[in-house]
Amino acid sequence: MIQRLEDLVTKLDKSKKKGLAVVCAQDTNTIQAIAKAAQDGFITPYMIGCKEEILKTINHFSLPRSLFEIIETEDDVQAASKAVELVRNGDADILMKGLVSSSTYLKAILDKEKGLLPEGNVLSHLTVIELPQYHKLLFLSDVAVIPFPNYQQKSQMIKYALQVTKKFGISQPKISLLSATEKPTDKIPGTLEATELKKEFITNYGDELIIDGPLDVFLSLDQESVRIKGVPTPVNGDADVLIFPNIEAGNIFYKGSVLLGKGKIAAMLVGTNSPVILTSRSDTTESKYYSILLGCLMAKR
């Protein structure tokens, strides 16, 4: 079982090195994390973009040239489609964003014929967060991609979270459908949806997970609060997964606990055929490194 992000380093199988296709790889913001993952033997980085610029970045950080495979393309759009093609063909396993706009990057991923999202799949985002004040890893969705998920999208988010937690060795993850209160009320529509989702998942996936909602942060993550409030919940302050009612609430939890709670993260897009990494510029090198390792863990081969 992977209990801390650090465990990814020791538990990942290095005998099967993964190919990482980086779009516009001249990015000074991500190259150190990529180099570390390559030096540690997890990946072969395919650095796609302007060769001259990529070499400049490699030299700027005095990194060994031999770590990287460089693939020259003419512009950002071509770099994105080339990288996606490598992953589609199985020549690479993981896609990663470099110095390219999110819209160009996502356009290549979402391309109906040559992209990475199977028809009918929901594209969402999953963050793994390690907090010094919590006794295990927490899986969060969606703090970055779907602004106001509807019922069906939330249902997909839960299924994606199940796939990821399974890879971490969690056999029956405790899933909390988060809101401001544990009492369903029509004043907060998300609370009503939570009760419906809970019913559906207990009926259809009852042996794979433990789910409750609506729950607030305290009842989800703090056993003492469960005791004080006297609310019986199978999640019992011991949640593995938090499903947020909207991106604003998810984003605030994520940024608040990273900035003020000294959290570490790994994050990826979910719903695609292969792992896709979409780090934020303000993520630390360590978090970017862990995101690459998360991609390795979730890779198909």
Next chain:
Amino acid sequence: MKGLIGTDKYMRAILDKEKGLLPPGGVLTHITVFETDQYHKLLVAGDVAVIPKPDLKQKIIIAKYLVKTAQVLGVDNPKLAIISANEKVNPKIESCVDASIISKMFDRKQFKSGIADGPLALDVAIDQESAKIKNIDSPVAGDADCLLFPNIECGNVFYKTMTKFVKAELGAVVVGANAPAILPSRGDNEISKLYSIAIASLLS
């Protein structure tokens, strides 16, 4: 101040039209003041507990109360961050649009004091480094005194994350009535109840 009584009964007495404390047209809202050694000053935030989904008018009123509370705590011209999930104004996301409107109202000095900016994501609001990396040029970024949340789910998540993971101290008060009201939660410790009384005294 609320003692051993259900919140419903307590609120009903406050809200009573004839004998209550809320003036006609008044908006009751909840203000929390956080202190954490992870931030260089106090943070005045709302609404984490009373208004589920404030509309633009209610948000403007909350903004004024936040600024006023920061002022009674000694900040001359408080900086207000209007929170959303990012800094770009997306016409499809109501919280972004509302934030831009309120921000412009402060720019035009429609209120006596306060400097506001929004939409801002939480990291940009309270962390200068994030603002620099994201290239956000804002008088509020990284130095907010006040945080205005788009809905109760956000506010509540922030409040509970601050107490559970950041070990923040806090005081809270319900404003908008003729007198401040204190509504402690059972989980609050003694010191936060004391701070709540102190903040209510300052505001009375």
